[in-house]
Amino acid sequence: MDTRLLLVFVHVLTAAVWYGGLMVAMVAIRAARGAGSPASGVAVVRRYQRVAWIALVVLLATGAYNVMPWVPVLQSGGGMQRFMWTLTAKVALFGAVVAVTAAQQWLHVRALGAGETKGFDGYLTLARVNLLLGAIVLFLGVSLTVRGGLG
Numbered sequence: 001m002d003t004r005l006l007l008v009f010v011h012v013l014t015a016a017v018w019y020g021g022l023m024v025a026m027v028a029i030r031a032a033r034g035a036g037s038p039a040s041g042v043a044v045v046r047r048y049q050r051v052a053w054i055a056l057v058v059l060l061a062t063g064a065y066n067v068m069p070w071v072p073v074l075q076s077g078g079g080m081q082r083f084m085w086t087l088t089a090k091v092a093l094f095g096a097v098v099a100v101t102a103a104q105q106w107l108h109v110r111a112l113g114a115g116e117t118k119g120f121d122g123y124l125t126l127a128r129v130n131l132l133l134g135a136i137v138l139f140l141g142v143s144l145t146v147r148g149g150l151g
Helices: 003-035 038-075 081-113 119-147
Strands: none
Touching (some): 003 038, 003 119, 081 119
């Protein structure tokens, strides 16, 4: 099997785990609040945050590896301007996802661990931001694959 194909598969699968897990965490928070059992919501969020960080590291590593075959073409100035702009936007938005995930971790998961259930609202707000950012990053990734970038 081709290593590059395997790593693209791992990249896409990891993105699905990260994105789907975020949606599950959001549903769990709402269900826990509705049932009056914030402790179960806190447990789900804490577990998801561990998965999220692992997923983000895997996405960074596999994404970097997947771009490596393009480096010689990009260095030679092979008319890849649209690819580069799309890739730059994808990387920048991925950085924003990491920043939002860090904010979730440091601002809200720590508060949830201390028993402050008001941390749920902030966590959900940032989760919505990450869902939007993740959808845009996914779109840009598909654009890179299908068309070689937007433009």
